[in-house]
Amino acid sequence: MGLFFSHETLHRPRRALAALGCAAAGMAPFTSFSADLNDTGLGQCFDASGPVACTQANVGDSALHPRQDARFGRDAQAAAGSLVKIGGGAAGFDFTALDTTGQPVAPGAHVCVRDNVTGLVWSTETLASTFTAAGAAAAGYSRCSQWQGWRLPTRRELLSIVHNGAAQPAIDAAYFPATVPGGYWSGDVYGLDTARAWAVDFADGASLAPAQSASNALRLVSAGAGVNQAPRITIANVNLDDKAAMAPYMAPEASAYPHWRPQAMVMPGWASVSPGPASESTQNLTATVTLLPVTGQKALEFDVPPTLDPATGTLSFKVKYQFEDYVENTGGHRVMWNSSAGLARVQVELKDNGGTANGGVDTSTAVFEIFLDPKPKAVDRSIRAPWRNLCVSVTVMAWDADTVNMFEPGAPIILPPLKIASLPKNGYLEDVNDFFTPAYSNDHKVAGYNLYSSFCYRPFSMTYTGLDSFTFTVTDTDGNVSEPGTINIEIYEN
Numbered sequence: 001m002g003l004f005f006s007h008e009t010l011h012r013p014r015r016a017l018a019a020l021g022c023a024a025a026g027m028a029p030f031t032s033f034s035a036d037l038n039d040t041g042l043g044q045c046f047d048a049s050g051p052v053a054c055t056q057a058n059v060g061d062s063a064l065h066p067r068q069d070a071r072f073g074r075d076a077q078a079a080a081g082s083l084v085k086i087g088g089g090a091a092g093f094d095f096t097a098l099d100t101t102g103q104p105v106a107p108g109a110h111v112c113v114r115d116n117v118t119g120l121v122w123s124t125e126t127l128a129s130t131f132t133a134a135g136a137a138a139a140g141y142s143r144c145s146q147w148q149g150w151r152l153p154t155r156r157e158l159l160s161i162v163h164n165g166a167a168q169p170a171i172d173a174a175y176f177p178a179t180v181p182g183g184y185w186s187g188d189v190y191g192l193d194t195a196r197a198w199a200v201d202f203a204d205g206a207s208l209a210p211a212q213s214a215s216n217a218l219r220l221v222s223a224g225a226g227v228n229q230a231p232r233i234t235i236a237n238v239n240l241d242d243k244a245a246m247a248p249y250m251a252p253e254a255s256a257y258p259h260w261r262p263q264a265m266v267m268p269g270w271a272s273v274s275p276g277p278a279s280e281s282t283q284n285l286t287a288t289v290t291l292l293p294v295t296g297q298k299a300l301e302f303d304v305p306p307t308l309d310p311a312t313g314t315l316s317f318k319v320k321y322q323f324e325d326y327v328e329n330t331g332g333h334r335v336m337w338n339s340s341a342g343l344a345r346v347q348v349e350l351k352d353n354g355g356t357a358n359g360g361v362d363t364s365t366a367v368f369e370i371f372l373d374p375k376p377k378a379v380d381r382s383i384r385a386p387w388r389n390l391c392v393s394v395t396v397m398a399w400d401a402d403t404v405n406m407f408e409p410g411a412p413i414i415l416p417p418l419k420i421a422s423l424p425k426n427g428y429l430e431d432v433n434d435f436f437t438p439a440y441s442n443d444h445k446v447a448g449y450n451l452y453s454s455f456c457y458r459p460f461s462m463t464y465t466g467l468d469s470f471t472f473t474v475t476d477t478d479g480n481v482s483e484p485g486t487i488n489i490e491i492y493e494n
Contacts, residue, residue: 037117037118037160038074038092038093038115038117038118038160038161039069039073039074039075039091039092039093040069040075040162040164040165041075041090041091041092041093041162041163041164041165041166041172042069042070042075042091042164042165043070043075043076043078043079043091043165044070044165045058045059045065045068045070045071046065046068047059047064047065048064048065054068054070054071054076059071073092074091074092074093074094074117075091075092075165076092077092078091078092079091085116086116087104087114087116088107088174088175089172089174089175090163090165090166090172090174091163091165093115093117093161093163093172093175094115094116094117095113095114095115095116095172095175096113096114096116097109097110097112097113097175098110098111098112098113098114098121098144099111099144100143100144101144101277102144102277103277107174107175108174108177110124110175111123111124111125111143111144112124112143112144113175113176115160115161118157118160120153120157120160120221120222121144121221121222122153122161122176122219122220122221122222123141123143123144123150123219123220123221123222124175124176124177124178125143125178125219125220126178126179126180126184126217126218126219127217127218127219127220128215128216128217128218129185129215129216129218130212130213130214130215130216131185131197131210131212131213131214131216132212132213134152134185134187134218135152137218137220138150138151138152138220141220143220144222149222150220150221150222151187151220151221151222152185152186152187152218152220152221153186153187153219153220153221154186154187154188155186155188155198155199155200155207157186157221158184158186158199158200158219159200159205159207161176162200162202162205163205164205167181167203167204168181168203168204169181169202169203170202170203170204170205171202176219179202179219180202180217181201181202181203182201182202182203182216182217183199183200183201183202183208183210183216183217184199184200184201184202184216184217184218184219185197185199185216185217185218186198186199186200189212190209192209193209195211195212196209196210196211196212197209197210197212199216202217228276228280228352228354228355228356228360228361228362229276229277229280229354229360229361230276230352230361230362230363230364231273231274231275231276231283231285231350231351231352231362231363231364232272232273232274232275232276232364233271233272233273233348233350233364233366234271234272234273235270235271235272235348235366235368236270236368237368237369237370237371238265238267238270238315238368238369238370238371239371240265240319240370240371240372241371241372241373241377249265249266249267263318264304264316264317264318265315265316265317265318265319266314266315266316267314267315267316268312268313268314269312269313269314270313270314270315271308271313271314271315271348272313273285273287273308273310273313273350275352275354276352276354280352280354283352283353283354284352284353285310285311285350285351285352286310286350286351287307287308287309287310287348287349287350287351288348288349288351289305289306289307289308289346289347289348289349290346290347290349291305291306291344291345291346291347292345292346292347292367293345294342294343294344294345297342297343298341298342298343298374299342299343299344300319300340300341300342300343300344300370300371300372301319301320301340301342302317302318302319302320302340302344303318303319303320303321304316304317304318305317306344306346306370308348310350317370319339319340319372320339320340321339321340339372339401340372341372341373341374341401342371342372342374343369343370343371344369344370344371345367345368345369346367346368346369346370347365347366347367348365348366348367348368349363349364349365350363350364350365350366351363372401373401374401374476374478374480375476375480375481375482375483376398376399376400376416376474376475376476376480376481376482377398377399377400377482377483377485378396378398378472378473378474378482378483378484378485379396379397379398379399379485380485380486380487380488381395381396381397381485381486381487381488382487382488382489382490383457383487383488383489383490384489384490384492385489385490385491385492386491386492386493386494387459387462387463387464387465387491387492387493387494388462388463389491390458391430391456391457391458392456392457392458392459392489392491393454393456394429394454394455394456394457394487394489395452395453395454396418396452396453396454396472396485396487397452397485398416398474398482398485400416400474400476416435416474416475416476416477417434417435417474417475418432418433418434418435418453418472418473418474419472419473419474419475420432420470420471420472421470421471421472421473421484422470422471422484423470424457424468424469424470424489425468426459426460426464426466426467426468427457427458427459427460427464427468427489428457428458428460429455429456429457429458429470430455430456430457430458431455431456432453432455433453433454433455435453457489459491464491465491465492465493466490466491467488467489467490467491468488468489468491469486469487469488469489470486470487471484471485471486471487472484472485472487473485
């Protein structure tokens with residue numbers, strides 16, 4: 001036999017059809033589905049006089065109104081206490097409330113709802129829009145951070161959350177508290193009149209077809225499969241001249257030489273790295289590190305290029321260095337080291353294995369700098385001395401990482417020049433050496449030299465007490481001139 005439905009019947013609430021029954025003579029029961037579907041939420045059976053208990057006598061196969069909705073499916077299992085749910089919800093519905101980060105939360109503190117039967121994720125927010133403007137509202141929508149790709153639902157998707165056992169609104173209000181009892185747009189155009197579009201009335205669950213220019217409520221939906229979000233990385237520049245910042249990474253290595261070798265820089269926890277939101281925490285990460293071109297200044301070079309361990313955020317590298325095996329005139333032997341210096345621009349590409357399906361993003365990039373100033377540093381110092389001192393001994397100090405050819409076997413020693421930039425006002429300098437004397441150091445865990453020069457400061461008056469100062473600069477063998485260093489002198493009466 002054929003089944004016939006009027007156009008009017010298709011627009012009526014599903015609860016109005018519940019008492020019609022679904023069986024006919026010779027028609028096998030419909031017992032399985034090819035996809036996960038929500039039940040209707042209807043837990044009440046009816047006969048011609050009104051509501052009745054869903055018993056075999058009232059709605060069984062031999063009854064006048066047999067095989068009613070409330071006797072079968074998820075709703076019946078929920079009523080019998082045999083339905084296992086992931087989350088909660090009225091009747092046979094299975095919802096999980098989600099917070100702003102997309103994580104499960106108790107209902108009432110949520111902004112999204114995951115339907116554990118259909119896999120869809122719904123916004124709890126009710127918007128208002130015409131059908132023609134609804135697409136733009138969806139395109140810019142953001143909610144429950146791990147979910148992307150928000151869109152208008154189809155009419156069937158909207159009908160899947162209609163609770164036919166409730167009214168005004170016909171929905172599980174504990175999970176969708178902002179629902180208004182009125183029409184909500186779907187994304188489906190009405191086929192018989194393309195100036196209209198399908199909507200679902202959440203006053204009673206009916207389907208409507210209002211004009212697209214009409215203003216109706218709007219609830220957006222996401223695919224719910226968890227569109228992959230880009231991995232996250234927080235990094236900072238590395239300034240090798242900042243001794244305070246570098247101090248935690250400065251433990252020396254044992255060496256057969258009397259001076260430390262330049263060492264690998266290992267910086268645990270330097271980067272904050274994650275695959276994305278907490279829901280993606282089990283994804284695997286790989287990090288690819290690339291040195292970018294540097295223009296307009298000297299480039300820092302490496303013997304071991306930078307690498308990043310995405311599991312720990314550890315940054316590792318070793319600055320390029322060279323050593324000069326210098327035999328002194330006295331027959332003594334020393335090994336002198338010096339490092340590369342300058343700027344390195346480093347790009348980190350972080351990739352997870354979450355894929356790019358449905359517009360997902362699996363890659364992030366970040367750029368940082370590693371810097372070791374090629375200019376020498378003139379060191380500020382303060383000196384105190386008693387009065388009536390014929391010579392106040394002054395030692396000026398500087399540091400240079402990349403002075404090259406300071407020591408060449410068989411060649412003259414090239415020493416960095418010292419220049420007094422401004423003279424003291426209450427005394428004068430005597431026996432000033434024009435050059436610095438070098439001594440190996442790796443205070444920065446890179447090779448380099450501390451530079452020294454000593455001479456006398458004499459007050460104009462033997463009885464002078466008070467303050468004085470002068471400044472100086474150092475020029476390295478590459479021609480780089482330091483910023484002035486200041487020597488403050490205090491002469492006190494003892």
